[in-house]
Amino acid sequence: MRDIVTIPFSEGDSLIIACDNSGAIGMKEQDHVHISYDTVAYYAFRVSVMECIAAGGEPVSVLLHNFCGNEPWDQLVSGIEKGLSELKFSDVRITGSTESNFQLLQSAIGLMVLGKKSSAKITDLAFTKHLKIAVIGLPLVGNEVIELNDQVAPLAIFHEVSLIKGAMLWPVGSKGILYELNQMFPNEMITQERVVTTVDIIKSAGPSTCFIVCFQPDQEEIIRKITGELLYTIEIRK
Known part of the structure; x- marks a missing residue:
């Protein structure tokens, strides 16, 4: 079973939802791994978009859930944009929200990629000795x-x-x-x-x-x- 949700929304198309998260990785003092926030977002996006594409989805939007504070937002978006650029996807929209009422001691983000899949597209194969x-x-x-x-x-x-x-x-x-x-x-x-x-x-x-x-x-x-x-x-x- 793939790590995605498939929701049919018309006779010929389905919505593909893939997600990933990251915790204690970033630039806060108590993070376990210290790397830039653009790198954090890039790899969270990477996981989600790979799951979406592997399931036959064509990405249409990225949703970012940011618990790192207001300041890293632009860096996080930059990491997502880097991934989109590598894929040569120019029309995928990015949106999301930041937890700004409380400051967490460690960095955390959640990220979702939404994609559109044609119901005619086959993404699974049966196991055979020739495969x-x-x-x-x-x-x-x-x-x-x-x-x-x-x-x-x-x-x-x-x-x-x-x-x-x-x-x-x-x-x-x-x-x-x-x-x-x-x-x-x-x-x-x-x-x-x-x-x-x-x-x-x-x-x-x-x-x-x-x-x-x-x-x-x-x-x-x-x-x-x-x-x-x-x-x-x-x-x-x-």
Whole structure:
């Protein structure tokens, strides 16, 4: 099951709602990870927009819930705009609200991406022995996201892969690759022993620093061309 809500609103279209949050990450003294607020918002947006796109949604709006205070608002919006720019989305509106009555001791934000999906668009595949599976990028968390940024799957690459007809994309979250594989194929009962790959399949991927892509054998060449050295193959044994 994907981490989104799908609400049909017409005969041919549905509303896709994806969200993420961030706590104790920012520029307050008691934050556990100290990074700029534009970076905080960028990665929260990244998670939400990847979930939306992977579910077949075309983003139309971003909603920001800011508990960091009034001052960081512009920086937070700047981080969202950076993500939109990487995706080349110029007509996505940003709105939101700030908690200004009380000051929290730690930074916190919530972020939602709303998207529109055509009901005709198919985003899931059945598991077969011929299906190719790969993870793009590495699972990273905390300061690793900044220090090993060249191993984070870029939004632009994620979007380009999402345009390949028939490919199935699945962002990896804090529960790791193995958990997501079982969400993708719940009837397979995939165990750690069945998975052959060079990537840590248990480790948290933080703000979706990597994603899983499933595709047909004849699509492998184009996917390797797009993803380059960020592609790591996954084999699921019987």
